[in-house]
Amino acid sequence: MEILGISGSHRKGNSEILVKKALEVCREKGYKSEFISLAGLDIGYYGSEKNDIESILDAMVRAEAIIIGSPTYFASVSGKLKSLFDWSLLLRKGYKLSGKLGGAIAVGGSRNGGQEFVTMQIHNWMLLHEMIVVSDKNTAHFGGIAVGKNPGDVLKDDIGIKTVENLAVNIIEALERRQ
Template sequence: MKIIGISGSPRKDGNNERIIDYVLDIAKQKGFITGRIFLSEYKVEGCTDCGLCKSKKECAIKDDASKLLALIEDADAIIVSSPVYFGSVSSQLKAFFDRTIVLRRAGFLLKNKIGAAISVGGSRNGGQEKTIEAMHAWMNIHGMAIVGDGSHFGGIVQKPFEEDNVGIRTVKDTIYKACDFLELMK
């Protein structure tokens, strides 16, 4: 079974990318196939509501999104990590989320995939839970099956990730939970 990790940060080698590598390493050790999407490496424009995807599984905007949509369509679980930007997800991640409407209109192609979320802020209480809520909204609207960290909402981190021991615990518990659910689905 395959887990795809998405970093929503525009910054290469930043906290979100390090966290995605960290959780995918854990998943790999547990025997899952993993893949990663670092949005810092791609160009994904915002949806323009042109309506083309209402009639066919195609997007009028020709950028990197179609390649990324194929990767998440192929996954059994999707774990997303976003920086907190003004109390919500990054604009890069929101643009990608909006472009996934193609998969919803083509027959809810993300339905019942496991979804889990992690958020990283500069402050201890900088809006990580609200950011996770925005990611959970995307997952719910696709009909995904959301898991948290076993007691709360997911990974809650204050940067730098490596120094936030409480945050690291929530990140670990979130990937463990996603892996546990994948095992149950086998």
């Protein structure tokens, strides 16, 4: 079973660090993982040239669980991630993501910068695909929520890292309950 992690940032920054941290926990529990960063990929917008989008959609269909991390931009997901969400309309025909587990990670430069709204947007996207939304084990809120401005800052946010690890733990436990 494969767990896919997607970083929705345009740069190799905090979202990438956090998504990779979640995947590391999944691998420690014996699961395969795949990581996709939208940084450097040509996503365009729904209806534009497809370019890099098809391989990402294929990876989503292959995965058993999908963990999505995004920077908080004006209390919303990044524009790049929103474009990916729009493109995923192509998977809604036939509900190709139906029943997959999903978890959200958000990072923002401020303590109360809108990370919870970002996780909610990611969760809404998952719900519209008939996915099953998973929270973080024990800390049990909205998934991984961290604070950091410059790349690497999140490594100092112990509580944020813990929520990311706990999200991965809950996804693994949910996968195991289904077997």
